[in-house]
Amino acid sequence: MDLHLQLGEGGLAEQIYMQLSERIAADVLPAGTVLPSSRELADRLSVSRATVVAAYERLAAHGLIRARAGVGTVVTAQRSRTSTAAPASRLQPREIWSSARLAVPDLTRPDAEFDFAPGVPTRAEFPFARWRALLNDQLRTRTDVSYADPAGSAQLRTALARHLVVSRGVTVTPEQLVITTGAQQAFDVAARVLLDPGDLVAVEDPGYLPAYRGFVAHGARVVGVPVDGEGLVVDQIPAGTRLVYVTPSHQFPLGMSMSDARRTALLAWAARHDAAIVEDDYDSEFRFSGRPLTPLHAIDTEGRVLYVGSFSKTLLPALRVGFLGIPAELAEAARRAKFVADYGTAGHVQSALADFIENGDLARHIRRMRGTYERRHHLLISTLRDQFDGLLDPIESSGGTHMTALLAPEQPSDTTLAARALTEGVNVGTVSRWGIEGPGPNGFVFGYGAIATDRIPAALTALRRVI
Ligand SMILES: Cc1ncc(COP(=O)(O)O)c(C=O)c1O
Incomplete structure (x- = not known):
């Protein structure tokens, strides 16, 4: 059988025992698997046969393997009490935790060329x-x-x-x-x-x-x-x-x-x-x-x-x-x-x-960032008005680190469009996901913390290709 063990410094028998018992516990070596003979494994690992025998004896003492006449050393069905795999629990979490509403959302940001992720501040200007x-x-x-x-x-x-x-x-x-x-x-x-x-x-x-x-x-x-x-x-x-x-x-x-x-x-x-x-x-x-x-x-x-x-x-x-x-x-x-x-x-x-x-x-930092965010906010709104007239309707707002625009009624869903936008290298938030009693309105949330000001026009040109 193809068994790769990797031995480092320290007790060799202990390492062989640990690695084999972990694999048995994880079912990588299921019951019935025939292990190499102690001589063969000793040769492969360049250790003495006595070392492998010691490891095998310990596995046998824990009921994990046994010698079967005419077959060799086989893994038994019995799992070790010292198994590293956790036993299946009979406990149940409170019912609220099975609600999809309490699921942890995906917090990783896609690696997009143009990033309008909401809730992300400007890293470049942080002191x-x-x-x-x-x-x-x-x-x-x-x-x-x-x-x-x-x-x-x-x-x-x-x-x-x-x-x-x-x-x-x-x-x-x-x-x-x-x-x-x-x-x-x-x-x-x-x-x-x-x-x-x-x-x-x-x-x-x-x-x-x-x-x-x-x-x-x-x-x-x-x-x-x-x-x-x-x-x-x-x-x-x-x-x-x-x-x-x-x-x-x-x-x-x-x-x-x-x-x-x-x-x-x-x-x-x-x-x-x-x-x-x-x-x-x-x-x-x-x-x-x-x-x-x-x-x-x-x-x-x-x-x-x-x-x-x-x-x-x-x-x-x-x-x-x-x-x-x-x-x-x-x-x-x-x-x-x-x-x-x-x-x-x-x-x-x-x-x-x-x-x-x-x-x-x-x-000082807030003052600086206010200037940066204000420039991005205005650039975003004016470009949206120029290039997305009749498609996206920006909601009037006077501050913050994101702005929102609603899609015209005949447009596909914001999730469909956001997925398409990603193929053009644009990561943008959706409004519908923030609904409480049902899906929220159809639109985009443009966070402007992560995107450099001078990238906004190109980002919106790329977004325009999918709407
Ligand atoms: C409405 C709202 N409240 C609060 C926060 C900040 O939350 P926290 O301080 O837990 O990061 C955010 C951040 O995105 C937010 O959008």
Whole structure:
């Protein structure tokens, strides 16, 4: 038989035993397989026969092989108790985990010549050297290696509170902030603090599925509420809703901002129904035109708004740092929830980020990126208007790192067209996949973080070939 064993340094009999038992356990050598004689294998491996005999004796002692007269050494049906293959479990996950809605989407980006992947910031302009220096500084001299306040480092929360008031008009004390593993954990902490199993949660439809998943995983009943040109249609929030999740600055995925009238209506609705609002302000730092949008949090007079932010858009998604701004009365519960979830976010990353904010690096980086994103946004819209008139209708938006355009009614589905676009070297997001109660509208989400500004015209020319 063709048996390849590879021997390295160390106990040879042990290695032969391990490699054969692993193959038997994995059924690469099924029951009935006749092994080479000890002499033959010893010759092939250039080891002494006694070494192979020792390995075979051990396999036999574990019931994995036995000598059969007239046949030779054969693999038996019996599997080793020390088998490396895990036994089939009789346990079942909770039913929610079999829902296709909770499946992990494919997070790998196709290797496309023109990349409009949503949610990807500009790597080329990230100040890696500066970030590395700040992290190094922490690791070299300053890292506190013990457990720390689960709500986050006091230095970071103080720096962040100052940053939020200046950049967003959001007034929170450091004690009202919990540093989280991305916005995603902020949703999780909010749910742990406020929701009982079975509680009703309303999210925008189409909307940000990761937030939807977070609430579903808590056992909430989550319903999609339509959005129109002014944002969430407040009149359609079902009675009994305990928590409403919204993206008022830049609706995800469509891109418009919530009108003042809707903001007032939503806060009034929440007051009437004693509900909470989770405001996801994920990319509001990048606003290019119009007056600055006041967050719901800033006009909330009843402490009903939980404010969520993230460094995934302003810095990098891989950092996994976000935050939750929470009314003072809920702050200790949120701190406990974060503690239960993971004891706290990595200390040296928090400290480096605090330095990054205090030194003005964050504000500088945002200013630069705002210019870059604004140029890309305008170029994208004007080229779409020129080359895709009557085919793709860009949705008016005034900021962010992506823009959305809807396909004309007679067009094929966005998934069909996106697959075709890939054959022309263009990777573009689809809108339909963000539907909550059913497929979302037919259209494209153009992320403009990954694509260089001067590549946008050629990218759209390539896309035009498939529409
Ligand atoms: C609507 C929305 N919220 C939040 C985030 C950021 O999430 P996280 O901080 O978990 O990376 C994103 C990123 O794409 C987003 O699109």
